Amino acid sequence: MTPRKRDPRTATSDGRPYLKMKELSAAVALPKSTILHYLNEGLLFEPIKAETNMAYYHPDCVERIDQIKQLQRRFRLPLATIRVLLQKQAPGVDVMSLAEFQEVVFGPADRPLLDVAEFCRSTGLSPAEVAEEIGAGVLAPLQAGKFDADDAAIGRTRCEARRVGIAPADVTYYRRLAEELVDQEMALRDRVVANLPPNENAAVTMKMTQSAQAMRAYAFQRAFQRRIIGFQNAGRARGGKRGKKERPS
Numbered sequence: 266m267t268p269r270k271r272d273p274r275t276a277t278s279d280g281r282p283y284l285k286m287k288e289l290s291a292a293v294a295l296p297k298s299t300i301l302h303y304l305n306e307g308l309l310f311e312p313i314k315a316e317t318n319m320a321y322y323h324p325d326c327v328e329r330i331d332q333i334k335q336l337q338r339r340f341r342l343p344l345a346t347i348r349v350l351l352q353k354q355a356p357g358v359d360v361m362s363l364a365e366f367q368e369v370v371f372g373p374a375d376r377p378l379l380d381v382a383e384f385c386r387s388t389g390l391s392p393a394e395v396a397e398e399i400g401a402g403v404l405a406p407l408q409a410g411k412f413d414a415d416d417a418a419i420g421r422t423r424c425e426a427r428r429v430g431i432a433p434a435d436v437t438y439y440r441r442l443a444e445e446l447v448d449q450e451m452a453l454r455d456r457v458v459a460n461l462p463p464n465e466n467a468a469v470t471m472k473m474t475q476s477a478q479a480m481r482a483y484a485f486q487r488a489f490q491r492r493i494i495g496f497q498n499a500g501r502a503r504g505g506k507r508g509k510k511e512r513p514s
Contacts, residue, residue: 281324282324283322286300286320293326293331293334308329309329310325310326310329333347336361340364341375342364350364362467371407372414378408378412379417380410381395387417387420387421388421389421390424404416453473457469458470
């Protein structure tokens with residue numbers, strides 16, 4: 266028998282053959298069911314249906330599946346998050362670098378989120394107080410109705426502050442100053458990476474993000490410490506003046 270030829274549509278523009286499911290499964294060492302699950306989740310390129318009950322998969326699916334496996338293993342990312350990362354991936358940018366950047370900025374993807382009731386129990390704030398804090402921009406959850414560990418830490422701090430009379434309106438300057446600071450950081454980043462190729466751009470952006478996180482904490486802590494030292498020195502100076510005895514004439 267003459268072997269059946271592949272449909273001419275099932276080759277890429279550079280001549281690489283598309284893969285049957287059996288071939289793709291062998292290439293990535295995964296069962297058909299897993300590959301179909303990835304396909305249904307929108308993670309793989311749609312196959313070409315060349316014949317009845319026959320689908321051919323783009324050879325780039327091999328690399329894509331390898332990326333998915335690495336993202337799951339290294340970052341423990343759910344498929345929905347992986348899909349978003351793959352959609353954001355710019356030409357020439359390694360998706361692993363993108364995932365690492367996401368983790369640096371947002372923390373581990375698998376950390377638990379609290380709903381409003383859980384958040385209130387964790388922080389001591391009432392639902393009305395939570396709404397007031399969010400309305401003032403003091404609390405700024407990244408997802409509506411969901412709170413991460415950073416939100417909870419600030420929620421507990423705000424609960425204590427409210428009890429001594431510090432209202433949300435009293436601390437909105439943090440949000441305003443933070444926005445101004447981030448604007449400056451973004452402008453600097455844009456200047457530095459303007460002419461860099463994609464992967465180098467991503468690597469430099471990662472380093473600048475880590476540096477910015479360290480600089481924010483250091484600069485604010487030092488500014489506060491220097492102000493306290495100034496108060497202490499002024500207090501000692503005033504105390505010294507009061508303690509001096511007048512010389513007898």
